[in-house]
Amino acid sequence: MHSTRLQKKIVIAAAFVSGFCIMAIEMLGARIMSPYFGGSLSVWGSVLTIFMLALSCGYLIGGRLSEGQPKPKTYSLFFIAAAVASLPIVFFADGIMQPIFMAIEDPRYGSLIASVFLFFIPTTILGMISPYSIRLLVEHEDHSGKMAGQLFFVSTFGSALGTLGTAFYFVLWFNVNEILFGTILALLFVGVAIFTFDLAARRSQ
Amino acid sequence: MKQILILLFGLALLRPLCAQTIHEERSVYRDITVTERFGRRCLLFNVHRGDRNQTCIFTDGSRRLVFDYTKMSFAGLLLKPDPKRVLIAGLGGGTIPLVLSELFPDASIDVIEIDESVARVAKDFFFFKQTDLMRVHINDARVFIKRAALKEEKYDYIVLDAFSGDYIPEHMLTQEFLEEVKQVLAPDGVVVANTFSTSRFYDHESVTYQRVFGEFYNFKLPTSGNRIILTQLKSLPSPGVMAERAAQLTPQLREYGIPFLSYPEKLSAEVDWDMSRRVLTDQYSPSNLLRDN
Numbered sequence: 001m002h003s004t005r006l007q008k009k010i011v012i013a014a015a016f017v018s019g020f021c022i023m024a025i026e027m028l029g030a031r032i033m034s035p036y037f038g039g040s041l042s043v044w045g046s047v048l049t050i051f052m053l054a055l056s057c058g059y060l061i062g063g064r065l066s067e068g069q070p071k072p073k074t075y076s077l078f079f080i081a082a083a084v085a086s087l088p089i090v091f092f093a094d095g096i097m098q099p100i101f102m103a104i105e106d107p108r109y110g111s112l113i114a115s116v117f118l119f120f121i122p123t124t125i126l127g128m129i130s131p132y133s134i135r136l137l138v139e140h141e142d143h144s145g146k147m148a149g150q151l152f153f154v155s156t157f158g159s160a161l162g163t164l165g166t167a168f169y170f171v172l173w174f175n176v177n178e179i180l181f182g183t184i185l186a187l188l189f190v191g192v193a194i195f196t197f198d199l200a201a202r203r204s205q
Numbered sequence: 206m207k208q209i210l211i212l213l214f215g216l217a218l219l220r221p222l223c224a225q226t227i228h229e230e231r232s233v234y235r236d237i238t239v240t241e242r243f244g245r246r247c248l249l250f251n252v253h254r255g256d257r258n259q260t261c262i263f264t265d266g267s268r269r270l271v272f273d274y275t276k277m278s279f280a281g282l283l284l285k286p287d288p289k290r291v292l293i294a295g296l297g298g299g300t301i302p303l304v305l306s307e308l309f310p311d312a313s314i315d316v317i318e319i320d321e322s323v324a325r326v327a328k329d330f331f332f333f334k335q336t337d338l339m340r341v342h343i344n345d346a347r348v349f350i351k352r353a354a355l356k357e358e359k360y361d362y363i364v365l366d367a368f369s370g371d372y373i374p375e376h377m378l379t380q381e382f383l384e385e386v387k388q389v390l391a392p393d394g395v396v397v398a399n400t401f402s403t404s405r406f407y408d409h410e411s412v413t414y415q416r417v418f419g420e421f422y423n424f425k426l427p428t429s430g431n432r433i434i435l436t437q438l439k440s441l442p443s444p445g446v447m448a449e450r451a452a453q454l455t456p457q458l459r460e461y462g463i464p465f466l467s468y469p470e471k472l473s474a475e476v477d478w479d480m481s482r483r484v485l486t487d488q489y490s491p492s493n494l495l496r497d498n
Contacts, residue, residue, distance in 0.1 A: 035487050038345025040319055041233050102355075109350050172495070175488040190397035 011136050012154050014079065014190045020128045020165075021160030021183040025086065025164040026051050028176055029119060032089065036097045037111035046108070050115035051123050051154060058127015065128065066135035072198040074077075077135060078129050079191030083184045085122040090180050093118065130155055245271060248298045248326065260298025262331060269462035273352045274399060274431035275300055276463045280424050281362060281397035282454055283447040283469060284437050287374030288312050288362035292353075294346035294377070295367035296323055299333030304461055306339050314339040314408060315360075317346045319367075336350065345346075347376050354388040361394035368399065373492040378410065381487045383417040387438070397438045402432040406496040411478040411484045422472040435472065444469055451462070 015114065029047035030039070037043050065074065096117045104110040130151065137147040170179045227246075228239035238249040247261040261271035270276050278301055289312050293302050296318035306314055316339070318324050324341050327333035335341055342349055344365050353360075363386060367377055376382060386396060396418070400410055404426060414421055414434055419478075421436035435441075442450075447469035458465045483489060 031375075031490075035347065035379075035381060036351070038319070038348040039374045039376050040345050089498065101351070129439060168494070171489075171491040175486075 007197075007201075008137060010194060011045060011075075011133050012150070014152055015129060015133045015155040016158035017186055017190050018079070018082075018126050019155035020162035021082075021187055022051070022055075022123065022126050023159040023162035024166045024170070024179060024183050025089070025122070026121070027163055028179060029115065031171075031176060032093055032118070033097065033111050033114055036101045037107040037114065040107065042108040043111045046111035046115045047119070049112065050119050054120045054123035055127035058124040058129075059131055061124070062128030063131035064133045070132060070135045072194055072201075074138070075129075075132055076191045076194035076198065078125055078132065079187045079194070082122050082125040082129075083187040083191065085125055086180065086184050087186070089118050089122070090177050090184070201203075228326065230322055230326070232320050233321045234322075237322055237326055239326060244367070246330065248331065254430045260300050260331065262298065262300065268460050270300060272306070273426055273429040274433070276461070277363060277426060277429065277431065277433045277468075278366070278397050278399060279304070279422055279458065279463055280422075280433060280459075280468045280472065281364065281395045281435055281466070282458075282465075283436055283450050283472070284395040284422075284442060285362055286450045286454060288394075290358075290360045290391070291311060291315070291364070292350075292360040293364040293366065294350075295365070296327055296333070296341060297333040297366065299327040300331070301364060301366065304338060306336070308457060310338075312338065312362075314446055315349075316341045317344055317349045317367075319343070319345050345374075347374075347382055350382075350385050350389055354385050358389055359391040359394070359415065360389055361391040363390060363394065363396045363492065365396065365398040365400075368401070373401075373496065375490040375492045376487065378413065378492050379485050379490045380413055380416055380488050383414065390438060392438055395435060398434040400432050400434055402430060403496060405482075406492065407432070408479040408482040409485055409492075409495055411476075412480060412482045415476075415480075416484050420474055422474055423477070424468070424472050426471065441474060444472075447472070 026047060029051070030044050033043055033047070062078075097114050100110050100114045100117070104113060133155075134144075134148050134151050137151060138144045166179060170177075170182075174182070207341045209268070224240050224242040226238060226240050228237075229238050236252060238252045240247050240249060241264065244264050245261045246264050248259045251257055260275070263269060264272065288309055291302070291305055291309075291312055291314040293305075293314065293316045296302070296316050299316070302314050302316050305312065318341055321343050324343060326397070328335075345364075365377070365386070367374055390396060401407060411423075414436065418436040418438075420441055421434050422441060424433040424435060425431075451465050451469050455465045487494065
């Protein structure tokens, strides 16, 4: 994919959505676990730890995958995979947390383990998006820093809005699962959009 | 202008005479302050944000309780006059468990407090003592109760008092949580919940309690911003039965300054909330946002 102006806009928008979704899910993490592990500070600690750990792994993997010729199709699959990997948070949260609650008495480790099972995989995949986006945006060395800066700006700005929106408004308007479904649909939409756009672009060539 | 300055200066001089801070600490969850003034020692959370007193005791050795809401919580005895296994979520200064242990020396009392510092302050400044029968568990009340339910434990007197005025632990005001409380409630036991009486939130909370427990007694006093919810699994006792129990217990409670005889007539099972409000659940519990709106 040659980075025409339109394609660049798509990558920027996609990075914004992924940043938004990461924090929307993270904000709900402690809420999802509180029925089993309580509302103590350690539950927040577990959620943040696992998210940071997953993102760091995602950055590494995404960067590796972007080597050589990056493919928009691969990029679109990140979004679709993240959406699919987030589905268990909606459908199996209780099934995952119940046995952990039974097996581990200490809510600190209980919530840590539960965070791994609930959030690690989708967050890792979401973390892969940032370095891959940069690779798609960068055409030559000179502007690579500028592109990285722009990308960090939109995705982190998206994260800020995702946090604010979820903490201030979404929880007031929707169920937790409805908000999760919203993020899953958003990711799915972005993934499918990039996939079809790439297909169309290739056909026209 | 000059007069105002003199006035301010005068007030600044007087201040230490009125209130003396005898202990201050910042715990993981809140700022804890213990003050002494006008013959009262008080426990305050997050003073800087203007929180109310959590617990106050008289320093002259009197057993009288200071706050109406603390006294009101003993209305639970109208529904269960002889508790044997007590569960209290939220220690504060430890007044409620202390009085219950004095009234019922054979009862076993489990107190759940999330904040270790609060437990220490209750011991050091508010004469709270753990015994073989009265134990404090440092834990989240929801987690403790869920485990108790798994072990099929039953309590016949459950006090929910974990709301510190400023912030509501949202996972302890949901339908699912109350279902878990119900599981550890003995067939003839009572649930006493110290809750809020602010407008919109009052409706949500009432609807949620109604969904889980059906009928409940509301206990409000014009002098207190709190509302106490009293409920049990079997049908609520009639005013006559409660008046009888009040008469029996009044002599014991007089020492604590609890006007127990006047309580039964102030309990109401009438629906005075907006029934169309949404039930609070684990999926939907923006309690802190709802309360501010």
